[in-house]
Amino acid sequence: MSQSLEAYLVLSALLFGIGTFGFLAKRNAIAMLMSIELMLNAVNLAIIAFGAFSAELAAQFSTIAIFVIALAAGEATVGLGIVIAIFRNRRTPLVDEYASMKE
Amino acid sequence: MELPATVPYLDWRWDDLLFLLLAGVLLGAALLVVLGRDIIRSALWLILSFAALAGIYGLLGSAFLAISQVLVYIGAIAVLILFAVMITQSKRGPAKLVFNRQWWVGALAAIGLVILLVLSILLTEWDPTATVQVADARDIALTLFDDYLFAFLALGVLLLAGVIGGLYLARRDDDMPMTNIPGGVPDEEEAV
Secondary structure: OOOOHHHHHHHHHHHHHHHHHHHHHEOEHHHHHHHHHHHHHHHHHHHHHHHHOOOOOHHHHHHHHHHHHHHHHHHHHHHHHHHHHHHHHHOOOEHHHOHHHHO | OOOOOEOOOOOOEHHHHHHHHHHHHHHHHHHHHHHOOOHHHHHHHHHHHHHHHHHHHHHOOOHHHHHHHHHHHHHHHHHHHHHHHHHHOOOOOOOOOOEOOOHHHHHHHHHHHHHHHHHHHHHOOOOOOOOOOOOOHHHHHHHHOOOOHHHHHHHHHHHHHHHHHHHHHHOOOOOOOOOOOOOOOOOOOOOO
């Protein structure tokens, strides 16, 4: 089982689904950012699994995975900065109370 | 002491057992992140899921990526998230309703997406190698600083831009009325 590509890909799909549900259902903006991190981790797991089961491209896939990790760090910085900036003005981290941004 | 070739009584291979354990911890912690009510606990479960994922990377032969996962995700991103939670949490504790009103639509969408992904994974003819290929740090470094050098430099510039942007967004602006005064958020929600 630990030597089959499908097991890792199914695990990655399940993790991505959990992240999707969290992103769609949570009210707290920071919880939504956590769900995005879960989804990024799922994609990273799929990338590394593909690399580990390809004959010559293991290093290439690992490099791409490092890029994804670095981009996730940048995304977390900017996303949390935005959440804190909105929190300053609206005094709540709950996204469904940001409805006046529509007006 | 010599370990037997397979797990006693179960006749599984040891790395299969390890994979199942890590996958269980990963999915359980991820579910607790999403379903939990207390956001601080969600953040701590998120750290556990990052750690389990680092173990799975190790099982896949990528020791370097497992170390990167621990350093970047647990060391940096999780701490960042915990700080943001502590800044934005009101003193009254976690909100009663953690899900919005249309949460069941999100659940349906997520379940449909998982079914679609799993079906497409299982119905595809993959051509994997028989065993896990190990990418050591030397191979990764040669690839990163040779084939992907431009992308690596662009990534450095992007991270710099991200740091500056994050600082600008979270900066304290003295002209604006502030809410993060010491002593917590003013009690406006009680009037609502």
